[in-house]
Amino acid sequence: MRINVGLGIFVVSLLVVPVMDAVYIKGQVGLYDKFYVTVGLLALAGIGDALVQGGLIGVAGELPERYMQAIVAGSGGSDWYLKESLLFSIVLVCDLRFPVPTRASANSRVDPGLTPFLVEKHSFSPELAVKTASSLTYVKDPRKCDTIISFLKESGFSKSHIEAVVKRKPNLLYSSLEKTIKPKFKIFQDLGFSTHDVADIVASDPWILTRSVDDRIAPSISDLKTVLGSNDDVVKLLKTSAWFLKSDLQKTMMPNIEFLRNCGICSSQIVSYVFSFPRFFLLKPESIKQFVERADALGFDRKSNMFLAAIRMLSSMSEENWELKLKLFRKLGFSEDDIMSTFRRTPQVFAVSERKIKQVTDFLLNRTNVGISFIISHPMVLICSLERRLKPRLLVIETLESKNSLRRKVSITTIYKMPDKKFREKYVVPYLKELEEVSMSIVGT
Structure with a gap:
């Protein structure tokens, strides 16, 4: 049986x-x-x-x-x-x-109802709709996604804003509107952010909508406003660095700024660096203190306007890379005093790649009547773009000098330091006929 x-x-x-x-x-x-x-x-x-x-x-x-x-x-x-x-x-x-998934049957790998729904109801491209649906295979009722998308549209999100959000975090479409999405929008609105500002910020980093309002977003915005001074500046920063709202600024940014102020660095310079090098301020306070100690050991004057630049530069490279950069400058003909003088006057030069330093040095020594002493005295030239500034400007000046169009010889210092607009007004626009053989795309006019 x-x-x-x-x-x-x-x-x-x-x-x-x-x-x-x-x-x-x-x-x-x-x-x-x-x-x-x-x-x-x-x-x-x-x-x-x-x-x-x-x-x-x-x-x-x-x-x-x-x-x-x-x-x-x-x-x-x-x-x-x-x-x-x-x-x-x-x-x-x-x-x-x-x-x-297979290339021949891309549409068959997802919920058959979600893809056409996203295309027909919300004008998603077929590629984005398929990619989104493939990340939401557990979604059985497309109307749940419709609720989120409709809310974003009502909140001032353009088609490009919504596409950016969905590409970066598709599962946000299956979040709780009441518990996850709306509270974040409310805090932005209560703080005076415009609907367009909110759309730009969220589209740049939709993960912030998954953060706690009370524990992360509201305190971070408050801290940023304390540092920057206005909502407009906070919005300007968050549009490119929205990840500030995912960090505990009380453990990183705020103590770092307080320490730098105690080192004698003015608030205006700190604010400028927050926009230019935002991730620097999210380093551990212990690390910032170590970089300051290294700058002190190298003989840097804390009263110098370049002190913050030196600290930031040291934070961007390991001690091993620092030693390699020292070897490079020695090989180019810099003495130890020259190297330290260059670091104190123009610390940004040490952040330039070894390849670029070699290229600019070789170009100047071979193309112009200058020696290594000029580069030692003017290290900022190593930061200039070889293809967009040095080469085209020298081509212009050499062409004009060969035709005796200039009353006086132009120094290499003037060539590399002069702002683009002023250079065009002084050496390009008045001599368009003489410069006919020079490619205008190279000249930049």
């Missing part, structure tokens, strides 16, 4: 999967119903196999010994067959649970 029941269960378990695929599934992937049924059938097949083997062993026990030996030998093959069957079923289940 047990043998017959076990065989019946085992046969039924094997037959249900192909029958279900032919009648119900019909080639679709990602259906959870089939996943759960298949898992149940695996367990049922195991029960059936146990009943069959238990019944056979019971019967063999009443027969001569050779029959038991045959059963034991046969059960090894049966176990192998069962394991192979189970392995096949597991592969099948994994394929159903985690379908592998």
